[in-house]
Amino acid sequence: MTTEYQAVFAEFEPIIGLETHIELGTNSKMFCSCSAQFGGDPNTHVCPVCLGLPGSMPVVNRVAVESTIRMGLALNCSIAQWCRFARKNYFYPDMPKNYQISQYDEPLCSDGYLDVTVPTENGPQVFRVEIERVHMEEDTGKLLHAGGAGRIHGATHSLVDYNRAGIPLIEVVTKPILGTGELAPEIAKAYVSELRDLMRALGVSDVRMEEGSLRCDVNVSLNRQGEGWGTRTETKNVNSLRSVERAVRTEMVRQAEQLRLGELIILETRHFNEETGDTTSGRSKEEAEDYRYFPEPDLVPVAPSESWIEKLRGTLPEIPSVRRARLQNNWGISEFDMQSLVNAGALELIIASIDAGVQPSAARKWWTGELTRVANERDCELEELTVTPADIAQIEGLIFEGVLTDKMARSVFEGLLDGEGNVAEVIDSRGLVVVKDDDLLVEAINQALSESPDIAEKIKSGKVAAAGAIVGAVMKSTKGQADAAKVRTLLLEQLGVKE
Amino acid sequence: MSDLTRQSAATLASAIARREVSSEEVTRAHFDRIAQVDERVHAFLHVDPESSIARAREVDQQLAKGELLSPLAGVPIAFKDLLATKGVPTTCGSRILEGWRPPYNATIVDKLNAAGVVSLGKTNMDEFAMGSSTEHSGYGPTHNPWDLERIPGGSGGGSAAAVASFESPMAIGTDTGGSIRQPAALTGTVGVKPTYGGVSRYGIVALASSLDQAGPCARDVMDTALLHAVIGGHDPRDSTSINEPVPDVVAAALKADVRGMKIGVIKELKGEGFQAGVLERFNQSIEILTDLGAEVIEVSCPHFEYALGAYYLILPSEASSNLARFDGMRFGIREDDGKDRSVEEVMSATREKGFGAEVKRRIMLGTYALSSGYYDAYYGQAQRIRTLITRDFAYAFSRVDVLVSPTAPTTAFKIGEKLDNPLAMYLNDIATIPVNLAGNCAMSLPIGRAPEDGLPVGLQIIAPPMADHLLYQVGSALESALADRWGGLLISEAPTL
Numbered sequence: 001m002t003t004e005y006q007a008v009f010a011e012f013e014p015i016i017g018l019e020t021h022i023e024l025g026t027n028s029k030m031f032c033s034c035s036a037q038f039g040g041d042p043n044t045h046v047c048p049v050c051l052g053l054p055g056s057m058p059v060v061n062r063v064a065v066e067s068t069i070r071m072g073l074a075l076n077c078s079i080a081q082w083c084r085f086a087r088k089n090y091f092y093p094d095m096p097k098n099y100q101i102s103q104y105d106e107p108l109c110s111d112g113y114l115d116v117t118v119p120t121e122n123g124p125q126v127f128r129v130e131i132e133r134v135h136m137e138e139d140t141g142k143l144l145h146a147g148g149a150g151r152i153h154g155a156t157h158s159l160v161d162y163n164r165a166g167i168p169l170i171e172v173v174t175k176p177i178l179g180t181g182e183l184a185p186e187i188a189k190a191y192v193s194e195l196r197d198l199m200r201a202l203g204v205s206d207v208r209m210e211e212g213s214l215r216c217d218v219n220v221s222l223n224r225q226g227e228g229w230g231t232r233t234e235t236k237n238v239n240s241l242r243s244v245e246r247a248v249r250t251e252m253v254r255q256a257e258q259l260r261l262g263e264l265i266i267l268e269t270r271h272f273n274e275e276t277g278d279t280t281s282g283r284s285k286e287e288a289e290d291y292r293y294f295p296e297p298d299l300v301p302v303a304p305s306e307s308w309i310e311k312l313r314g315t316l317p318e319i320p321s322v323r324r325a326r327l328q329n330n331w332g333i334s335e336f337d338m339q340s341l342v343n344a345g346a347l348e349l350i351i352a353s354i355d356a357g358v359q360p361s362a363a364r365k366w367w368t369g370e371l372t373r374v375a376n377e378r379d380c381e382l383e384e385l386t387v388t389p390a391d392i393a394q395i396e397g398l399i400f401e402g403v404l405t406d407k408m409a410r411s412v413f414e415g416l417l418d419g420e421g422n423v424a425e426v427i428d429s430r431g432l433v434v435v436k437d438d439d440l441l442v443e444a445i446n447q448a449l450s451e452s453p454d455i456a457e458k459i460k461s462g463k464v465a466a467a468g469a470i471v472g473a474v475m476k477s478t479k480g481q482a483d484a485a486k487v488r489t490l491l492l493e494q495l496g497v498k499e
Numbered sequence: 500m501s502d503l504t505r506q507s508a509a510t511l512a513s514a515i516a517r518r519e520v521s522s523e524e525v526t527r528a529h530f531d532r533i534a535q536v537d538e539r540v541h542a543f544l545h546v547d548p549e550s551s552i553a554r555a556r557e558v559d560q561q562l563a564k565g566e567l568l569s570p571l572a573g574v575p576i577a578f579k580d581l582l583a584t585k586g587v588p589t590t591c592g593s594r595i596l597e598g599w600r601p602p603y604n605a606t607i608v609d610k611l612n613a614a615g616v617v618s619l620g621k622t623n624m625d626e627f628a629m630g631s632s633t634e635h636s637g638y639g640p641t642h643n644p645w646d647l648e649r650i651p652g653g654s655g656g657g658s659a660a661a662v663a664s665f666e667s668p669m670a671i672g673t674d675t676g677g678s679i680r681q682p683a684a685l686t687g688t689v690g691v692k693p694t695y696g697g698v699s700r701y702g703i704v705a706l707a708s709s710l711d712q713a714g715p716c717a718r719d720v721m722d723t724a725l726l727h728a729v730i731g732g733h734d735p736r737d738s739t740s741i742n743e744p745v746p747d748v749v750a751a752a753l754k755a756d757v758r759g760m761k762i763g764v765i766k767e768l769k770g771e772g773f774q775a776g777v778l779e780r781f782n783q784s785i786e787i788l789t790d791l792g793a794e795v796i797e798v799s800c801p802h803f804e805y806a807l808g809a810y811y812l813i814l815p816s817e818a819s820s821n822l823a824r825f826d827g828m829r830f831g832i833r834e835d836d837g838k839d840r841s842v843e844e845v846m847s848a849t850r851e852k853g854f855g856a857e858v859k860r861r862i863m864l865g866t867y868a869l870s871s872g873y874y875d876a877y878y879g880q881a882q883r884i885r886t887l888i889t890r891d892f893a894y895a896f897s898r899v900d901v902l903v904s905p906t907a908p909t910t911a912f913k914i915g916e917k918l919d920n921p922l923a924m925y926l927n928d929i930a931t932i933p934v935n936l937a938g939n940c941a942m943s944l945p946i947g948r949a950p951e952d953g954l955p956v957g958l959q960i961i962a963p964p965m966a967d968h969l970l971y972q973v974g975s976a977l978e979s980a981l982a983d984r985w986g987g988l989l990i991s992e993a994p995t996l
Contacts, residue, residue, distance in 0.1 A: 048583075048601075048602065048603045051829070052824050052829075053583075053601065053602070053603070053829075053830070054583065054589070054591070054596070054599075054601070054704040054705075054824065054825075054830070055581075055582075055583040055601070055605060055701070055702040055703055055704045055705070056603075056701070056702070057700060057701050057736060057737050057738075057739075058738075059735065059736060059737075059738045060738065087820050089819075089820050089823060089869070091823065091826065091843070091846060093828060093842050096824065096829070097823065097824045098823035098824050098826060099820050099823055158842075290870055290871045291871075292819075292820070292866065292869035292870060292871070292874075293869075293874075294816060294817075294820070294869055294874070294878060297707075297708035297709035297739075297817055298705070298708045298738075298739065299738055299739070300738050300739055
């Protein structure tokens with residue numbers, strides 16, 4: 001932590017709040033039967049409804065409502081007996097109707113909480129984040145700016161892909177999170193991570209962050225100790241766990257600097273720059289649009305029955321925090337180890353690797369060791385690496401069969417990480433095959449012995465520890481493609497020495 | 500069969516079914532009539548005789564093979580131009596949608612196609628159904644067949660005039676505050692606004708979603724009933740449509756009996772502001788209903804006086820949002836001079852050019868009413884009035900089976916007469932608006948001509964939600980009593996043009 005960051009707390013207390021939009025993994029869109037699959041050729045998953053053609057009308061996707069209710073239940077929310085959709089009116093080219101169907105003052109789920117665990121110097125600490133509401137809405141289309149640098153500024157024209165328009169979104173809004181102190185950025189990150197895991201566990205979304213299916217708006221304000229709440233800013237569209245943490249941190253530092261200079265914080269939206277980690281001013285809320293919300297007259301209210309809600313409650317899976325406790329116990333690791341593995345974003349990857357056949361200890365070793373180091377070096381998430389749980393299963397299998405040595409396995413990972421192809425291709429292009437031919441190894445051993453007759457004598461005289469030097473020489477001459485243990489056995493056999 | 504265009508839809512359908520005449524012949528006869536009079540009436544915005552006649556031929560073939568059993572098979576129809584018709588221009592009477600050909604059909608268009616009903620074309624209307632005279636069409640006004648100097652009512656003036664001028668035996672209209680009933684009254688035809696949710700709205704370009712309802716227009720009650728039966732019913736694509744069987748409107752029209760029924764006259768809708776001749780005809784009809792065996796009592800709906808005010812907050816609010824999509828980006832015209840304009844500038848210029856004055860007026864009213872800080876005072880308050888009006892109706896219907904009033908306060912006025920006075924124009928719908936606010940159903944039935952100007956007068960029958968059959972039962976009883984007096988339908992007295 002920078003001293004700049006720590007200096008914030010000499011004078012200020014942060015209050016944060018998070019609004020998270022996540023695409024639901026339904027088959028069809030929120031208000032029509034078009035495919036909700038990511039991608040596809042532009043404007044192929046469209047119909048009169050999601051194109052907002054005159055006369056078309058929305059019909060609510062029942063599965064999306066179910067997903068939202070299940071999410072609400074998992075977040076300990078109360079579920080509305082009766083609620084309506086609302087229209088949020090504003091003009092933008094990615095909005096087919098120039099209004100978005102959302103929920104306003106009647107959310108489907110409200111008043112819940114989510115417990116998150118953050119690491120501290122005194123060990124992991126549980127923090128309760130209170131949830132204001134969970135509601136449903138539709139996504140907008142996607143703008144592609146052409147003829148410039150891909151940004152609206154300098155573009156000659158823009159194209160709109162409406163495949164995304166109408167994809168169901170769930171919005172989870174926290175209450176203001178108070179009392180975080182220096183842990184604010186970590187709590188923000190842990191909250192989004194926990195939310196993501198929860199959605200995955202519920203099976204309501206696979207939350208592909210790299211495809212932008214989770215977007216976070218980060219609210220931050222500072223208040224001088226003992227004074228009322230400060231003015232907040234809202235940093236929009238923060239799209240990864242790390243960015244959430246960075247956005248909170250940089251915004252706290254920026255606001256503290258402003259306030260120390262006696263300047264006011266303006267109620268505004270800000271943009272997060274993924275490259276620099278800075279936030280820059282967007283539009284101020286004063287000049288922001290008036291969305292003229294009103295109840296959507298094209299839809300009937302959503303009124304889930306008590307029995308339906310209870311039925312959905314019965315479908316809730318083991319929630320991630322309970323599951324983690326169970327796994328921690330199964331694997332026999334400490335809470336600290338479990339927490340660092342979660343913080344590294346490795347848990348799901350480890351589980352997936354185990355599911356693919358890797359031993360739990362090996363799965364943990366690879367993901368929390370070598371791969372985490374590389375991810376840190378590259379400033380990216382573990383899941384963004386070009387190594388998959390299936391790759392690990394394959395490599396572990398090859399080690400077990402004696403095709404690869406541990407050292408060669410590292411080289412395979414290196415190749416995978418550098419995008420040299422799949423496991424087989426990397427092994428092939430790097431020539432990574434264990435020399436299994438005993439005659440070849442014996443020849444190399446004899447060569448090494450003849451180059452170091454003194455060491456040969458030492459070994460013969462019973463100083464078995466000296467064998468290491470010869471093994472090393474053999475490994476060198478075979479370019480690491482021999483199994484060291486095997487070389488040692490052969491060497492001792494050759495010299496007629498017993499351990 | 501003598502002049503095919505003078506026949507009712509029911510008569511044509513049975514003649515076609517008996518193979519006495521073909522759908523093609525009937526369709527051709529109507530296009531001949533359109534060619535003869537529409538230059539003066541201007542009921543239609545779009546016709547495509549060739550494809551309509553081809554469609555009629557298809558229907559004839561299906562009928563020959565015994566594939567179509569629908570009671571309206573082969574009969575032509577006209578669609579108000581805010582119904583989406585696949586591949587066929589759909590303008591909503593607005594310049595902003597010029598050139599748009601929807602890639603899909605409204606549900607009721609599909610239903611009518613499946614029933615073998617043949618579309619003649621699209622009818623004129625006030626732009627986006629905003630108006631009571633069809634003068635607010637972006638394509639020029641429609642003329643009332645009874646007097647070409649006068650308006651035919653609105654917004655569905657085109658549909659009503661097409662029926663009244665014998666250019667089409669029936670038509671589809673939409674009614675947000677009276678747009679089917681008031682034109683029916685002013686043109687001596689029958690128009691029905693079904694219960695809200697009784698007919699699918701899918702594919703009908705929305706004016707005010709919570710008020711809009713499509714319904715039948717024809718020259719007699721039975722024809723509207725036949726049409727209502729085809730277009731009614733639940734549509735999975737419109738979740739506001741009611742998932743219950745359509746009341747048996749055809750049986751009710753056949754029943755034509757008011758004996759023992761209680762009919763309520765709405766006290767607040769027969770005094771000030773109503774033309775003397777309109778009231779005279781209305782009172783005469785009340786006497787006939789009494790003679791026919793109904794018990795007529797007076798009921799009060801005290802909150803109706805706030806209906807117009809509430810309506811002109813709710814309608815513009817919803818319309819301001821519904822019309823936001825007309826921005827020149829994806830359909831209709833685009834006003835872009837190619838001079839490096841921002842998207843906002845193009846949207847703004849398109850809307851400035853494409854929308855007429857009345858549309859702009861209502862968009863501004865609605866935008867204001869929904870604004871933060873004003874919402875409760877305007878939109879919120881209007882919704883409370885709406886609840887009170889619904890209660891007025893509920894109380895009234897606890898005492899009577901149906902309610903009646905004049906449909907419109909006056910007969911057809913002169914083109915241009917009220918164009919500069921929006922408030923006077925809005926007052927045309929004073930009797931029809933409460934029905935939309937409460938979601939009830941209502942019919943306008945011709946009850947004679949006002950003595951002072953000889954123009955048609957309409958009587959409105961109102962029934963509770965999903966009691967649409969009562970409209971037809973009362974309407975056909977009164978219709979046949981009046982026809983006995985006149986020796987035929989009122990419409991037969993209309994000028995031949």
